[in-house]
Amino acid sequence: MISVRQLSKHYGELKAVDNISFEVGEHENLILLGTSGCGKTTTLKMLNRLIEPTSGEIYVDGKNVKDQSPESLRRSIGYVLQNTGLFPHYTIAENIAVVPKLLKWDKSKIESRTNELIEKLRLPVDSLYKYPSQLSGGQQQRVGLARALIADPPVLLMDEPFGALDNITRTRVQAEFKALDELLRKTIIMVTHDVQEAFELGDRICLMDKGHIVQIGTPQELLFKPANDFVKQFLDAQRVQLEFKTVTIGNIWDRLPVGGLDNIATTLNENTSVWASLTAFDHQKQQQLTIKNADAIKTITYEQLMAAYHQYQQRPQV
Amino acid sequence: MNEHQQTLWEFMQQQSDKLLTQTMEHIGLTFIALLLAIIVGLPLGIFIARKQKLSGIVLGIAGVLQTIPSIALLGFMIPVLGIGPKPAIAALLIYALLPVIRNTFTGITGVDATIKEAAQAMGMSKGQILARVELPLAMPVILAGIRTAAVINVGVATLASLIAAGGLGEFIFGGISLNNTNMILAGAIPAALLAIIFDFLLSLLQKLNAKKLKVAVQVLPVILILLSIVYLVPSAYGTKLKAGFTPEFMGRQDGDLGLKQKYGLKIHTLVISDAVMYKAAYQKELDVISGYSTDGRLKAYDLVVLNDNKAIFPPYYAAPIVREDALKKFPDLEKTLNMLSGYITDSVMTGLNYRTDYLHESPEKVAKDFLVAHHLYKEDQHGSGDIVRIGSKIFGEQYILGEMYSMLIKGYTDYRVSTKTGLGGTKICFDALTNNQIDLYPEYTGTGLLVMLQPKQKIIDSLSTDKDKTYQYVKAEFEKRYQLRWLKPIGFNNAYAIMMRKQQADDLNIKTISDLKRYLDSN
Numbered sequence: 001m002i003s004v005r006q007l008s009k010h011y012g013e014l015k016a017v018d019n020i021s022f023e024v025g026e027h028e029n030l031i032l033l034g035t036s037g038c039g040k041t042t043t044l045k046m047l048n049r050l051i052e053p054t055s056g057e058i059y060v061d062g063k064n065v066k067d068q069s070p071e072s073l074r075r076s077i078g079y080v081l082q083n084t085g086l087f088p089h090y091t092i093a094e095n096i097a098v099v100p101k102l103l104k105w106d107k108s109k110i111e112s113r114t115n116e117l118i119e120k121l122r123l124p125v126d127s128l129y130k131y132p133s134q135l136s137g138g139q140q141q142r143v144g145l146a147r148a149l150i151a152d153p154p155v156l157l158m159d160e161p162f163g164a165l166d167n168i169t170r171t172r173v174q175a176e177f178k179a180l181d182e183l184l185r186k187t188i189i190m191v192t193h194d195v196q197e198a199f200e201l202g203d204r205i206c207l208m209d210k211g212h213i214v215q216i217g218t219p220q221e222l223l224f225k226p227a228n229d230f231v232k233q234f235l236d237a238q239r240v241q242l243e244f245k246t247v248t249i250g251n252i253w254d255r256l257p258v259g260g261l262d263n264i265a266t267t268l269n270e271n272t273s274v275w276a277s278l279t280a281f282d283h284q285k286q287q288q289l290t291i292k293n294a295d296a297i298k299t300i301t302y303e304q305l306m307a308a309y310h311q312y313q314q315r316p317q318v
Numbered sequence: 319m320n321e322h323q324q325t326l327w328e329f330m331q332q333q334s335d336k337l338l339t340q341t342m343e344h345i346g347l348t349f350i351a352l353l354l355a356i357i358v359g360l361p362l363g364i365f366i367a368r369k370q371k372l373s374g375i376v377l378g379i380a381g382v383l384q385t386i387p388s389i390a391l392l393g394f395m396i397p398v399l400g401i402g403p404k405p406a407i408a409a410l411l412i413y414a415l416l417p418v419i420r421n422t423f424t425g426i427t428g429v430d431a432t433i434k435e436a437a438q439a440m441g442m443s444k445g446q447i448l449a450r451v452e453l454p455l456a457m458p459v460i461l462a463g464i465r466t467a468a469v470i471n472v473g474v475a476t477l478a479s480l481i482a483a484g485g486l487g488e489f490i491f492g493g494i495s496l497n498n499t500n501m502i503l504a505g506a507i508p509a510a511l512l513a514i515i516f517d518f519l520l521s522l523l524q525k526l527n528a529k530k531l532k533v534a535v536q537v538l539p540v541i542l543i544l545l546s547i548v549y550l551v552p553s554a555y556g557t558k559l560k561a562g563f564t565p566e567f568m569g570r571q572d573g574d575l576g577l578k579q580k581y582g583l584k585i586h587t588l589v590i591s592d593a594v595m596y597k598a599a600y601q602k603e604l605d606v607i608s609g610y611s612t613d614g615r616l617k618a619y620d621l622v623v624l625n626d627n628k629a630i631f632p633p634y635y636a637a638p639i640v641r642e643d644a645l646k647k648f649p650d651l652e653k654t655l656n657m658l659s660g661y662i663t664d665s666v667m668t669g670l671n672y673r674t675d676y677l678h679e680s681p682e683k684v685a686k687d688f689l690v691a692h693h694l695y696k697e698d699q700h701g702s703g704d705i706v707r708i709g710s711k712i713f714g715e716q717y718i719l720g721e722m723y724s725m726l727i728k729g730y731t732d733y734r735v736s737t738k739t740g741l742g743g744t745k746i747c748f749d750a751l752t753n754n755q756i757d758l759y760p761e762y763t764g765t766g767l768l769v770m771l772q773p774k775q776k777i778i779d780s781l782s783t784d785k786d787k788t789y790q791y792v793k794a795e796f797e798k799r800y801q802l803r804w805l806k807p808i809g810f811n812n813a814y815a816i817m818m819r820k821q822q823a824d825d826l827n828i829k830t831i832s833d834l835k836r837y838l839d840s841n
């Protein structure tokens with residue numbers, strides 16, 4: 001879907017982005033992760049030509065972005081800014097309708113699409129006629145997302161979309177974000193410097209440093225097969241939690257005792273992370289949980305889960 | 319006239335036609351200039367917001383233009399644009415330009431960069447970003463600039479009357495010259511009200527929310543254009559010749575009122591300041607002007623005085639008027655001032671005026687040369703006595719006389735001297751004198767009679783043919799009413815006169831004011 005080849009952006013001596021290449025598949029969610037100033041935003045903005053590269057090529061859906069006018073390119077790529085970037089002089093409805101108006105949609109189409117989105121994003125209906133300053137930060141962020149989604153662009157670029165939110169709101173908005181069906185159909189490139197967020201939301205993570213790509217791969221690959229010490233150290237501070245979040249019931253299925261009953265209410269499937277399963281014990285105040293994969297059911301205790309997880313971690317690395 | 323003090327309200331009612339005309343002219347001038355300032359300033363502001371390297375130069379130039387004193391700016395305009403509305407509008411435009419450019423620039427550069435980037439990222443073109451994001455967000459700041467410009471323009475537009483462009487300044491400056499407080503207020507109060515009203519209305523506009531502002535901003539140009547057109551409404555009737563009279567002349571019995579009453583003269587008349595009137599006549603912007611019979615510019619610009627065959631401009635003596643208490647405080651003063659008496663005849667005064675007005679010699683040099691030639695000059699004694707304060711009105715002749723008095727006092731007495739020259743018109747000088755801010759200044763008996771004393775018409779009629787009787791009457795009344803003393807007449811007379819270019823007067827065979835009327839009435 002998106003192909004970036006030998007892309008560089010130099011500001012005089014400074015190589016903000018230095019000769020990077022990567023591919024993003026259709027409906028994939030790629031996270032650009034890295035410390036401040038490593039070139040994430042610069043990379044993202046080159047994709048919709050807000051910044052012109054010093055050298056290199058970018059293809060979106062097989063077409064070189066240079067061959068399209070920047071305006072029409074941008075109208076076909078959703079963009080969510082770090083600080084929402086909502087127009088303060090437009091109502092929420094007008095903010096959401098910016099791109100359709102540029103595309104000259106008729107009024108009823110804009111209206112029905114807007115209503116669809118605010119319902120999906122769980123924005124209050126009366127907020128449509130308010131101005132951005134009258135909304136909470138979390139609501140503004142969702143309006144920013146609605147604005148990027150309204151014309152149903154196949155590609156979505158997001159620059160630290162949850163960066164401005166407090167921790168609790170961020171967790172909630174992230175969860176909603178994950179659950180949003182609209183996003184399943186999109187190719188997404190999202191910038192963040194929050195490791196947890198990257199692991200939570202990314203199909204693959206592209207870890208950058210000083211304008212270079214250090215490693216690109218799935219969360220599990222980064223965690224368990226770090227390309228070098230930088231990757232290892234980058235993740236070390238939060239490793240325990242990350243691993244709990246990355247490893248799923250499916251990964252440790254074989255190490256869990258066989259056999260079980262289907263008579264306990266809470267049933268988790270094999271894609272659930274170990275982290276989520278442990279939280280389930282906490283929340284349900286139960287001694288046992290039922291888990292299932294495609295062809296079997298197991299009933300497990302907290303201790304059995306932890307034991308299986310530790311065995312999995314001790315396994316010989318391939 | 320003096321029996322019953324006219325109230326301001328009565329004056330305004332009586333002059334309601336003029337008041338309305340002047341107010342409309344005033345509004346018109348203000349808004350034509352404002353409209354032009356927006357047409358020029360807004361794009362310029364946008365342009366320098368794009369090319370910020372040029373912003374320093376453009377804002378610098380606009381800033382410098384704004385610091386030019388308004389009277390001087392009007393003066394600069396005349397050689398290029400003549401007199402009338404054109405130079406007035408150009409001058410107002412120049413004053414209005416800076417706030418419009420500066421605020422447009424600040425407004426647009428002040429728009430949050432992330433919002434501009436968001437607009438760009440949504441796929442807006444440069445023009446769309448300007449129209450939909452930058453201008454609307456900058457609008458409150460731009461409107462603040464327009465508001466400032468409007469208020470500046472209402473104020474500066476009062477000066478338009480000095481170059482025959484009309485407006486409420488006609489009353490204000492007429493009132494100042496004629497010592498008529500009602501007339502000053504009849505111009506000043508509406509002007510102040512206009513400033514307050516426009517400021518208030520534009521402040522409302524600034525506070526509107528985005529939605530209403532959009533509508534308002536679309537309506538604004540229409541309103542501005544309508545207000546500008548107001549200027550054209552009172553466009554006066556045209557005649558073959560164009561007259562330019564000073565505000566003071568317009569309101570005096572021995573002036574425009576007399577011309578109308580005694581001669582029945584009907585001529586398209588503009589009100590104009592004394593400072594530019596002669597030149598405008600010379601440059602054929604005006605054909606008929608009011609002036610002083612001793613003015614040096616008569617000679618300089620080759621003008622002729624039309625014969626006052628119905629004697630509406632009686633000749634009057636010029637003499638110093640002095641505070642009585644000053645004469646007591648400075649016992650030698652009267653004797654010293656009277657030394658000049660009898661030396662200066664009409665033609666001598668005209669000659670002296672010519673040297674300052676046209677040859678641009680300094681009044682000091684002209685005064686000294688004269689005193690030396692008549693063996694009246696004595697070196698400065700550098701006395702140590704009290705200070706005599708000499709005032710003068712704001713034209714050449716008064717400066718020369720002031721200098722002469724100063725030299726005589728310094729040379730013949732122990733007193734020191736301070737001169738307060740250029741005290742504007744009669745009213746300012748006279749008020750300075752009665753308020754003990756100056757001790758003396760040269761005045762004309764006619765002005766004393768008609769402007770300060772304003773006696774009944776009967777008395778005026780009985781005096782106006784006789785210079786000496788007028789002098790005696792004025793001298794006695796001034797002592798009684800104001801404790802001011804008229805010293806001996808200096809020798810020359812100063813009277814109002816109607817003047818034309820010599821060439822034109824000869825061509826049209828106009829020698830008297832009645833000839834002028836006959837010419838205007840023919841066809």
Ligand SMILES: Nc1ncnc2c1ncn2[C@@H]1O[C@H](COP(=O)(O)OP(=O)(O)OP(=O)(O)O)[C@@H](O)[C@H]1O
Pocket residue numbers: 011014015016034035036037038039040041042043193
């Ligand atoms: N217009 C510019 N001119 C010069 N240098 C720039 C410019 N824009 C970015 N840079 C530099 O390029 C480097 C990469 O910037 P970039 O904004 O891509 O970082 P980032 O990874 O997004 O960081 P952050 O997490 O802080 O947003 C930085 O060192 C930055 O200072």
Ligand SMILES: [Mg+2]
Pocket residue numbers: 040041042
């Ligand atoms: Mg960034």
